Amino acid sequence: MAIIENWLPPSRENWNLLCTVWQYFPLVTAIQWLVDWYPMGKTSTESRFNIPGKIGWATMESVGFMTLLYIMFTLPKELGIKELPWWNWAMAGCFVIHYLYRALISPLFLNPSMSPIHPIPWLGAFAFQVFNSISIAGWIAGYGPSTADDWAGNHWAMKIGLVVWALGLLGNMFHDDVLREIRRAADRKQREEAKQSGKPLDGVHKVYLIPERGLFRHVLFAHYLCEWVEWAGFWMVGGWNCHPARAFLLNEVSTMYPRALQGKRWYVKKFGKEMVGGRKAIIPGLI
Numbered sequence: 190m191a192i193i194e195n196w197l198p199p200s201r202e203n204w205n206l207l208c209t210v211w212q213y214f215p216l217v218t219a220i221q222w223l224v225d226w227y228p229m230g231k232t233s234t235e236s237r238f239n240i241p242g243k244i245g246w247a248t249m250e251s252v253g254f255m256t257l258l259y260i261m262f263t264l265p266k267e268l269g270i271k272e273l274p275w276w277n278w279a280m281a282g283c284f285v286i287h288y289l290y291r292a293l294i295s296p297l298f299l300n301p302s303m304s305p306i307h308p309i310p311w312l313g314a315f316a317f318q319v320f321n322s323i324s325i326a327g328w329i330a331g332y333g334p335s336t337a338d339d340w341a342g343n344h345w346a347m348k349i350g351l352v353v354w355a356l357g358l359l360g361n362m363f364h365d366d367v368l369r370e371i372r373r374a375a376d377r378k379q380r381e382e383a384k385q386s387g388k389p390l391d392g393v394h395k396v397y398l399i400p401e402r403g404l405f406r407h408v409l410f411a412h413y414l415c416e417w418v419e420w421a422g423f424w425m426v427g428g429w430n431c432h433p434a435r436a437f438l439l440n441e442v443s444t445m446y447p448r449a450l451q452g453k454r455w456y457v458k459k460f461g462k463e464m465v466g467g468r469k470a471i472i473p474g475l476i
């Protein structure tokens with residue numbers, strides 16, 4: 190059953206069109222180089238339209254994996270494909286595992302606090318998820334390789350890609366947790382002080398320190414770097430011709446790179462040049 194005729198799941202013509210348009214997403218992110226307004230996270234602003242951070246992240250990021258799963262279970266039937274090969278499900282699994290963590294586990298269960306999000310970046314992230322998931326799901330649910338023979342190629346590169354994907358995800362989770370620990374530690378300290386002096390708890394909302402562990406010793410956005418490694422591995426699994434995985438990686442880089450540079454300016458302004466030291470924004474020793 191189609192939710193939106195010829196779009197969910199997409200017809201081949203519509204999928205081709207969407208993938209073509211999606212390749213031009215870096216043009217949209219050019220605005221991030223011109224405008225410093227980015228009302229979420231560290232640079233969130235006061236607005237009565239703001240969405241609470243945890244709910245914002247859960248809703249804007251969940252749409253991607255749900256769309257992908259829906260297409261995985263409907264498009265093959267429409268195309269008369271009885272069973273998709275293991276590698277198609279492996280790629281779907283990579284995508285779903287990442288977004289179960291990013292959209293549900295991280296904001297709703299692990300993060301001590303998250304800054305509010307203005308509806309404009311929320312809508313941008315929601316649209317990113319819709320475009321990206323249809324692009325990837327179309328490829329792995331029938332318009333890309335759909336038989337074991339289609340995958341007959343360099344299985345070593347695909348297996349290495351899976352390992353790179355897993356290492357990237359673990360690195361992303363580890364560095365996310367280094368940031369969480371800053372707020373957990375602040376919370377413990379406040380509780381201790383409150384116990385001893387009877388002071389009321391302030392809460393850990395918007396408590397920031399310079400993270401020190403892991404790759405944070407070299408770059409301020411180590412979690413972003415690991416996410417790039419993760420999706421580079423995903424592209425390796427799909428192979429050089431997997432244009433949706435390539436577009437995903439390039440589109441992430443095009444939006445996260447200016448955000449990391451803006452973040453570095455924010456750290457320098459808040460903590461001073463000396464405290465930031467030789468740390469780069471995202472690539473150790475380079476940028």
Ligand SMILES: NC(=O)c1ccc[n+]([C@@H]2O[C@H](COP(=O)([O-])OP(=O)(O)OC[C@H]3O[C@@H](n4cnc5c(N)ncnc54)[C@H](OP(=O)(O)O)[C@@H]3O)[C@@H](O)[C@H]2O)c1
Pocket residue numbers: 229230231242291300302303304305361365368369371372394395396397398399400412413416441444445448
């Ligand atoms: N932003 C993007 O464009 C984008 C795109 C794709 C994937 N992602 C992935 O999504 C995840 C979150 O991205 P993000 O842009 O929200 O990252 P972020 O700005 O670094 O924030 C991540 C979390 O850590 C907290 N935090 C950040 N810096 C901190 C510090 N110095 N001290 C204490 N707590 C700190 C934030 O709290 P506050 O919310 O209160 O600031 C937030 O809860 C990352 O793993 C990233 O790879 C992001």
